[in-house]
Amino acid sequence: MPTDRTARVDVDAMIDDLRTLVEVESPSGDLDALRASAGAVAAVVESRLGGRAVLVEGEAGPHVHWSGGGEPRVLVLGHHDTVFPLGTLERRPFAVDGGRATGPGVFDMLGGLVQAVHGLALLDDRSGVEILVTADKEVGSHSSRALIEERALACGAVLVFEGAADDGGLKTGRKGCGTFEVSVRGRASHAGLEPAAGVNALVQAAHQVPAIAALARPEVGTTVTPTVATAGTQSNVVPAEATVLVDVRVESAAEKDRVEAAFAAPAPHLEGAEVEVRGAVGRPPMPESASAELFAVARRLVPGLTGKAVGGGSDGNFTAALGVPTLDGLGAVGGGAHADHEYVVVDAMVERAELVAGLVDAIRDSRRSR
Incomplete structure (x- = not known):
C-alpha cells in the first residue's frame, strides 16, 4: 500500500471522531437518540469528506447516505445503532488507555465507521464511493434492507465495516x-x-x-x-x-x-x-465465494491478512445474497461486542484506514477496465 498515506492518517483526529460518536448514545429503537446519532455521523462524514450527508428517514430511525459523485462503484456499509440502553455511557464513559479505546459501541461498530471515513479521506478522488450507515441493524434491518439492497446493486461492490474477526482478520463468510x-x-x-x-x-x-x-x-x-x-x-x-x-x-x-x-x-x-x-x-447465508474476489485484493494490499467465516450476521448477508461481491469485518480490530469490556486497538486503526483507501482504488480501477 502507498506509504505516503500513513503519514496522512491523523490518529488523534480519529480518536476525537470516535469519542464524538460514542458520546451520542444510540440504542436501537430509540428514535430520538437515533436522530441525534445520525446527525453526529453525518457531521463527521461531511467534515472529513465534504459534500452533504443525507438523512433518509425510516420507521426505525434515520439512515445516513453520502455519495462522492460519479458512477457508483463501491458501497461502504455500516450502522450507527447499538445494543446499549441510554445511561450506559455514564457508567462506562469513553476512554483511551493502554492502547485501547473503550466505551459503548466502540467495536460494534463506531470504530469501523471512523476508520472508513478517515480512509476515504486519504483519497484525492472520492468519486464512485457511497456510504450508507443504517439505524436498525441490531434489530434486524427491517426498515433499511430495501435501501441496502438498492445501493448494493447500484454500486456493484460492498465493503462492510463491522468489527474484525478475533485474530484481526476479515470476515469472508457468515451464517x-x-x-x-x-x-x-x-x-x-x-x-x-x-x-x-x-x-x-x-x-x-x-x-x-x-x-x-x-x-x-x-x-x-x-x-x-x-x-x-x-x-x-x-x-x-x-x-x-x-x-x-x-x-x-x-x-x-x-x-x-x-x-x-x-x-x-x-x-x-x-x-x-x-x-x-x-x-x-x-x-440469508453469506457464502465465502461472495467475498473471494475482494478478499484476494485485500491480501495483495496487506500480505498475510487472514479471513474466516463466522456465525454472526450482518447487513453483508443481504448484499452477498444478491450476488454482489461483499467483504466484511473491515472495521475495528478489538473485541467484546455487546459486552462491557468492548474495546478497539488504537494502533490498528491506521492500517485499517489505509486498507479502505487501497481497496476502493483497486475496485474502481478494476471496474473501469471492464
Whole structure:
C-alpha cells in the first residue's frame, strides 16, 4: 500500500471522531437518540469528506447516505445503532488507555465507521464511493434492507465495516440467522382445585423444546438454540400461555429451507393446546465465494491478512445474497461486542484506514477496465 498515506492518517483526529460518536448514545429503537446519532455521523462524514450527508428517514430511525459523485462503484456499509440502553455511557464513559479505546459501541461498530471515513479521506478522488450507515441493524434491518439492497446493486461492490474477526482478520463468510417465536395457548384453571380442567401451556412448551433443539445439525453448521422462555402468571394458576424464543444459524440455503419448514408445522402434544410459530431466517447465508474476489485484493494490499467465516450476521448477508461481491469485518480490530469490556486497538486503526483507501482504488480501477 502507498506509504505516503500513513503519514496522512491523523490518529488523534480519529480518536476525537470516535469519542464524538460514542458520546451520542444510540440504542436501537430509540428514535430520538437515533436522530441525534445520525446527525453526529453525518457531521463527521461531511467534515472529513465534504459534500452533504443525507438523512433518509425510516420507521426505525434515520439512515445516513453520502455519495462522492460519479458512477457508483463501491458501497461502504455500516450502522450507527447499538445494543446499549441510554445511561450506559455514564457508567462506562469513553476512554483511551493502554492502547485501547473503550466505551459503548466502540467495536460494534463506531470504530469501523471512523476508520472508513478517515480512509476515504486519504483519497484525492472520492468519486464512485457511497456510504450508507443504517439505524436498525441490531434489530434486524427491517426498515433499511430495501435501501441496502438498492445501493448494493447500484454500486456493484460492498465493503462492510463491522468489527474484525478475533485474530484481526476479515470476515469472508457468515451464517444466515434468524429468530423464531413459538407461542403456546392453553387454558387456565386453579392449580389446586381443578388442575385437570386446564391445559398447561408450560408443559406443552416443555415438550416443544427438545424437538426444536433436535433440528440442529452442527455437522453442517446448523445451530438451533432455544434461548428465552416465559410462561404463567401466578404459582397457583395452570398457565394458559407460554413463549419460547429460538436462535437459528445456518450455512446453506438448503438448511434454511429445512429449518423453516420444520417450524411451519408444529405438533401439539397436549389435547386442547395450540402452537403458533412466527419468524424466519431473515438474514440469508453469506457464502465465502461472495467475498473471494475482494478478499484476494485485500491480501495483495496487506500480505498475510487472514479471513474466516463466522456465525454472526450482518447487513453483508443481504448484499452477498444478491450476488454482489461483499467483504466484511473491515472495521475495528478489538473485541467484546455487546459486552462491557468492548474495546478497539488504537494502533490498528491506521492500517485499517489505509486498507479502505487501497481497496476502493483497486475496485474502481478494476471496474473501469471492464
